[in-house]
Amino acid sequence: MLESRSVEKPAAGVFRRKTLLLDLLAVAVPVVGFAFGINIFANELLLVYMMVYVALAHGINISYGFTGYLPFGYFGFFGAGAYGATLAILDLHVPALIGMLFGGVAGVLFGLLLLPLFRLRGAYFAIATLAAGEAIADIVANPSLQSVTNGPYGENLASVYSSGQIYVAALVFMALALLAVVLVKNSRFGLALRAIKESEYSAAMAGVNVVRMRSLAWVIAAAIAGVGGAIFGWATTVFYPSAVFDSAISVFAIVFALFGGTGSVWGPTLGTVLLYGLYSAVGLSSPQYFQLIYGLAIVVLVLFAPRGLVGFGRAAGRMISLRRAGANG
Amino acid sequence: MADEILRLEGISKHFGGLHALQEVSFSVVGGEALGLVGPNGSGKTTLINVVCGLYTPNSGSIYLEGTKLGKMNPHRLARAGINRTFQVPQPFGSLTVRENIEIALSHRSGEGMSLDDILDFVNLGKWAGQEAGSLNAAQQKRLDLGRALALNPKVLFVDELGAGLNPVELAEVAVMLRSLLSGGRALVVVEHLMGFLDKLVDRVIVLNAGREIFHGALRSALDDDEVKRVFLGTVGA
Numbered sequence: 208m209l210e211s212r213s214v215e216k217p218a219a220g221v222f223r224r225k226t227l228l229l230d231l232l233a234v235a236v237p238v239v240g241f242a243f244g245i246n247i248f249a250n251e252l253l254l255v256y257m258m259v260y261v262a263l264a265h266g267i268n269i270s271y272g273f274t275g276y277l278p279f280g281y282f283g284f285f286g287a288g289a290y291g292a293t294l295a296i297l298d299l300h301v302p303a304l305i306g307m308l309f310g311g312v313a314g315v316l317f318g319l320l321l322l323p324l325f326r327l328r329g330a331y332f333a334i335a336t337l338a339a340g341e342a343i344a345d346i347v348a349n350p351s352l353q354s355v356t357n358g359p360y361g362e363n364l365a366s367v368y369s370s371g372q373i374y375v376a377a378l379v380f381m382a383l384a385l386l387a388v389v390l391v392k393n394s395r396f397g398l399a400l401r402a403i404k405e406s407e408y409s410a411a412m413a414g415v416n417v418v419r420m421r422s423l424a425w426v427i428a429a430a431i432a433g434v435g436g437a438i439f440g441w442a443t444t445v446f447y448p449s450a451v452f453d454s455a456i457s458v459f460a461i462v463f464a465l466f467g468g469t470g471s472v473w474g475p476t477l478g479t480v481l482l483y484g485l486y487s488a489v490g491l492s493s494p495q496y497f498q499l500i501y502g503l504a505i506v507v508l509v510l511f512a513p514r515g516l517v518g519f520g521r522a523a524g525r526m527i528s529l530r531r532a533g534a535n536g
Numbered sequence: 537m538a539d540e541i542l543r544l545e546g547i548s549k550h551f552g553g554l555h556a557l558q559e560v561s562f563s564v565v566g567g568e569a570l571g572l573v574g575p576n577g578s579g580k581t582t583l584i585n586v587v588c589g590l591y592t593p594n595s596g597s598i599y600l601e602g603t604k605l606g607k608m609n610p611h612r613l614a615r616a617g618i619n620r621t622f623q624v625p626q627p628f629g630s631l632t633v634r635e636n637i638e639i640a641l642s643h644r645s646g647e648g649m650s651l652d653d654i655l656d657f658v659n660l661g662k663w664a665g666q667e668a669g670s671l672n673a674a675q676q677k678r679l680d681l682g683r684a685l686a687l688n689p690k691v692l693f694v695d696e697l698g699a700g701l702n703p704v705e706l707a708e709v710a711v712m713l714r715s716l717l718s719g720g721r722a723l724v725v726v727e728h729l730m731g732f733l734d735k736l737v738d739r740v741i742v743l744n745a746g747r748e749i750f751h752g753a754l755r756s757a758l759d760d761d762e763v764k765r766v767f768l769g770t771v772g773a
Contacts (some may be wrong), residue, residue: 395642398631402639405628408590411610412619413636414643414687418609470630525667 227393233472234385234426237261237480239379251370257483258377259435263460264467264475266431269391271461272469274424275404276325279333280340280455281432283321284314286452288433289440290347291316293357293362303367307376307437314433317343318426325421337454344452361447364440373442378439384431388472392425400424400469433461459483466508468515477516538565540602540720542587542618542691548597549579549586549746556582557593557746566720569713571733571740571754573726575766576595580726582624584693586728588620589613601690617690621697623726624651625676627683629669633660636668636679639684657712658682674701691722698732710735730758742766752756 217478234435241258245251263285271277274303291313296306324335350358389396407417440446459482467478482504489497543563547622551727556577564570572580585591587598589610598605600616608616616741628636637654655661658678663671668679684692694713698706706729711722713736727733731752733740740757744766750757757763 350740395639398635398642400641401631402628405630406626409622409626409628412588412614413640413683414611414614416611417611511578536722 208434227389230389230472233476234382234389237385237476238361238378238382240455243382248359251374252442253477253487255373255377257487258381259439259442260459260463260483261476261479262381262431263435263456264463265384265388265434265472266428267460267464268388268471268475269400269424269431270428270467271477272464272471273391273397273400273404274421274513276425277333277423277461278336278428279454279461280336280338281428281460282454282456283336283340283343283454283523284429284455285436285439286340286344286347287350288314288436288449289446289451290362290436291418291433292354292437293364296364297362303364303441304372304376305370306367307380307434309326310440311430311434312333312438314429314431314436315426317427317433322425325418325425337457340452340454340457343374347452348448353367356448359448359452361445362440365444367441368444371534372445373438373497377438377442380434385472385476387427387431389449391424392472394406396420397469402496459486461510462505464515466504466512468517468521471517481516538567538720540564541566541600541720542602542724543599543602544583544587545597545599547586547598548594549581549582550594555746559596560743560746560748561596561752562741562748564722564724565567566722567717569717569723569725569737569743571725571727571737572743573728573730573733573740573757574743577745578743578766580743581695582746583743584620584695584724584726587613588618588693613642614640614689615645617688618693619684619687619689619691620693621677621680621684621695623695623699625673625680627666627668627671627676627679631668632665633668633671633679637682637686644687646688649685651686652680654685657685674705685716686716689721691724692716693712693724693726695726696728698729706732707735711750727730730754760762 218250241254245254247252263281267281288310292306292310295301295309296303303307321336321339324332324339327335346352347356347396348359352358353360393399398414399410402413402415402423425426436451440451443450463479463482464475466477466482467476468474485504486497486501514521540563545561547560548558555634562570572583574616582591586593589608592607600618606615634651639652641651649657652661655664658681660675660678660682663675668676671679681694681697698709701709710732713725716723725733725737736755739752740754741748742757742763749766750760750763
């Protein structure tokens with residue numbers, strides 16, 4: 208009898224222990240690494256930036272890796288977060304740590320403003336977000352807004368600078384961003400996002416509320432970028448609109464995520480640590496070769512590892528399971 | 537008399553100057569399998585796309601169990617009890633077979649088949665942990681069917697499930713689909729294979745160029761001059 212069985216709660220909503228353990232390890236390893244790394248490598252600002260980029264790459268992971276929407280204008284959320292936090296700290300006189308949350312709120316508000324862009328698909332969506340990011344950059348840098356944003360002359364957070372607080376804030380922020388990805392990946396929500404990435408209409412016919420799910424993913428990604436921008440601004444202390452509304456921020460986050468491999472918790476972290484490490488090493492020691500080496504790394508990625516570093520692991524896993532299936536007849 | 541599950545009244549759909557559907561009307565009752573046939577481009581899949589929310593009709597009304605459906609998102613229609621399979625299967629390729637069905641199960645509010653029942657029914661239990669993209673086309677079609685069944689649809693549109701199957705497999709699929717009629721479910725089966733339809737449906741609607749040109753028993757359709765002209769290009773030769 209096939210009909211009238213009671214609903215079994217599907218395992219999709221339940222954390223699968225094996226992958227969950229691996230995913231939690233992907234949170235613990237970088238958190239412990241950065242927590243103690245400061246004792247080995249003393250360039251604190253570089254580590255803060257690296258943690259911010261790890262989180263940003265995971266924001267891209269949620270928006271693109273799980274849901275399939277590539278936001279070239281991701282820097283718009285980042286800059287909105289930097290300015291949102293700065294205005295809260297300087298004008299509302301909130302503590303700097305609380306100001307970081309205002310950065311997240313600014314990112315989310317900008318994200319909500321861009322929700323209508325989901326009417327677009329693929330490259331059109333990516334380019335539209337890029338235009339939106341450039342637009343907000345121009346608005347913030349406009350001299351007529353000098354009384355609010357200080358226009359093109361930038362902001363100065365030297366009065367609230369605290370290297371210890373900034374480092375801890377960056378570490379906690381990165382840990383929360385990683386945990387958010389673990390939650391997304393191992394939940395019904397994450398399953399729905401992956402289905403949306405494959406086919407929005409088929410996902411809808413499976414009962415998925417596509418608009419709500421992708422909007423939620425978008426807001427999470429925007430919040431991550433907003434807080435990331437806030438911490439970046441705090442750590443940088445004096446910054447100009449061109450520093451936080453820089454399309455290179457989007458490019459870096461996207462390349463880091465793709466290099467490591469999207470749709471996973473390990474991938475974007477690996478990609479960021481390796482590529483940002485390379486960027487920092489080459490950029491400091493031999494800046495004239497930086498673009499050449501970076502370009503070569505991207506070409507190698509596209510040619511030999513289109514699914515990123517974790518793609519190798521996945522391919523190996525698939526081969527093993529196929530061999531097992533074959534052995535079992 | 538069984539209860540009416542789905543009723544379409546005067547459904548029309550235009551794409552610019554192309555009239556893909558023109559004033560199509562029919563109803564289907566619980567426990568009934570209705571055949572939807574017609575040559576390529578006649579509007580069969582467009583009709584499914586309209587009923588299942590992918591396209592908004594230019595005119596006409598759709599009723600589910602007597603309630604008029606306004607403009608609804610596809611996920612609301614799916615949860616309300618209208619679902620479909622796809623002519624070109626559309627599994628979530630990077631997800632496992634099990635996850636493909638679990639997604640739909642997680643959005644079902646009432647009772648229905650369990651995950652294991654569905655996997656057994658569509659004969660994919662052995663592949664449950666495998667990525668759906670690695671299945672062959674026939675398996676992917678059965679997975680589409682399983683995913684639709686997970687939401688326990690009141691009316692299910694089956695779009696060319698038999699294409700590419702051998703006669704033995706076709707007979708098995710016909711039996712499988714007939715078993716879905718129990719419990720008051722209605723099926724609308726799009727198919728080119730008349731022998732397959734003969735085993736499955738009670739009556740057929742024949743579409744041509746978006747218009748309904750015949751409505752009645754399958755055997756009568758095969759003797760209808762206009763149906764013969766549409767399919768064969770000649771009458772009484």
